[in-house]
Amino acid sequence: MTGQFHTLPIHQIHQLLIDKKISSMELTQAMLRRAYEIDPKISSYVTITDDLALEQARQADDRIASGENITPLTGIPFALKDCISTRGVRTTCSSKILAEYVPQYSATVVNKLADAGAVLMGKTNMDEFGMGSSCENSAFVDTRNPWDLERVPGGSSGGSAAAVSASLCSFSLGEDTGGSVRMPAGFCNVTGIKPTYGRVSRYGLISLVSSFDCIGPMTRDVQDCAIVLEAIAGKDERDSTTFNSPVPQYHQDLNKSVKGMTIGIPKEYFVSGMEAGVESSIQEAIRTYEALGMKVREVSLPNTRYALPVYYLLLMAEASSNLARFDGTRFGLSVSENARDVIDIYLQTRREGFGDEVKRRIMLGAYALSSGYYDAYYLKAQKVRTLLRRDFETALASVDILLAPTSPTTAFKLGEKTNDPLEMYLSDIYVVATNPAGVPALALPCGFSKGMPVGMQLIGRHLDEQTLFQVGHAYQQVTDWHEQLPPI
Ligand code: GLN
Secondary structure (H helix, E strand, O other), X not given: OOOOHHHOOHHXXXXXXXXXXXXXXXXXXXXXXXXXXXXXXXOOEEEEOHHHHHHHHHHHHHHHHHOOOOOOOOOOEEEXXXXXXXXXXXXXXXXXXXXXXXXXXXXXXXXXXXXXXXXXXXXXXXXXXXXXXXXXXXXXXXXXXXOEOOEOOOOOOHHHHHHHHOOOOOXXXXXXXXXXXXXXXXXXXXXXXXXXXXXXXXXXEOOOOOOOOEEEEEEOOHHHHHHHXXXXXXXXXXXXXXXXXXOOOHHHHOOOOOOOOEEEEEHHHOOOOOOHHHHHHHHHHHHHHXXXXXXXXXXXOOOHXXXXXXXXXXXXXXXXXXXXXXXXXXXXXXXXXXXXXHHHXXXXXXXXXXXXXXXXXXXXXXXXXXXXXXXXXXXXXXXXXXXXXXXXXXXXXXXXXXXXXXXXXXXXXXXXXXXXHHHHHHXXXXXXXXXXXXOOEEXXXXXXXXXXXXXXXXXXXXXXXXXXXXXXXXHHHHOOHHHOOOOO
């Protein structure tokens, strides 16, 4: 069978595979050809793992032929953000300091996907160590938005979003510390979820902020997102922050009616500065939900104005500590030329290996943690973090989910915000509060503004991904925004 099967969602490809209408080998070869042909224009991949992909596709076909041990992901090509460790495949965090680093073990999510029979196509570009909102902080290349090559794909999981959007894989995994799955999903017309903190193992994820980081799927639709989350979630002995509670069969309850449920609209999220086309798309989504029989109420998240400062302060503090391990004596780059002593090796390696944004955050983080400033900055931010968590708890006690945009604007132009870090941080305004609070949030396409995709997010209670999927799926049953493909 030939045709546009690379654009299909996982659940449809799965059916074609088990009906033997296509093989995983055909699909994988077609995806690889497409990646070599199209990716030079958008640069979503930093590494393409051809040999591994073809070998895994062959194994998947054997598995399908035997009729045993077939999962919804068997034979499905996927991509991984390059901060997720892959044994034997270089894992760079798009940083010069890890450009040649080849891990000796794989992340738990990678092992789970391999066990499910999924096919790894390659590793995707990102802002260095996850620090950024446009993919322009990669040490290697700027990823471009498949909807408009002059615009950014969002960040930091920009490569993972662009690869799904341009049909260069059937799904990808991103990492969301402060919006990095949801914001690029919104910019590229992709569905993505930041699960509850602790729902998915972080073992093998190169840490940015250990207390915020979440690995999450990026897919064509909500049904696929449910399928992938089901495969990667769960307790992991190697990550003590993972939950014991069993992983629900998310994809089975997707069709439950949403009638009578209540959506909360956080009033603090609708302020001036929002692009008119974004606001009107969100308003229309709200009307769609009303037509589905849902009730809509305004709610308040009163501490929203502290979300960005609290997020960035805690991020910088934790990141400065996490990134201390990259010192030229353990992993990756080591610059020891003419070094007088080991301190010299640390200094030279870090000076050469880290980009400007990473250095900026390490310096600010170290400052916030230093004696005399720790109480004033770090401790204070931790206290306000509790208030942010309570905001969500209080709001979600009276409604089933919250609905908000993923970003105040659609994708901006390359270079537009690179000279002003604060402007760049402001584009994260709607996505950062959920991470300090730990709550799950699902991003999905909800329209277009001047030809560029608009994303909305549904935010839910701890461990209640099920409701997010149910409400997101109901929307995708009556709209077709998620089916729109970029011109590329
Ligand atoms: N834009 C956020 C930042 O720069 C994204 C972080 C993330 O989720 N990895 O911190």
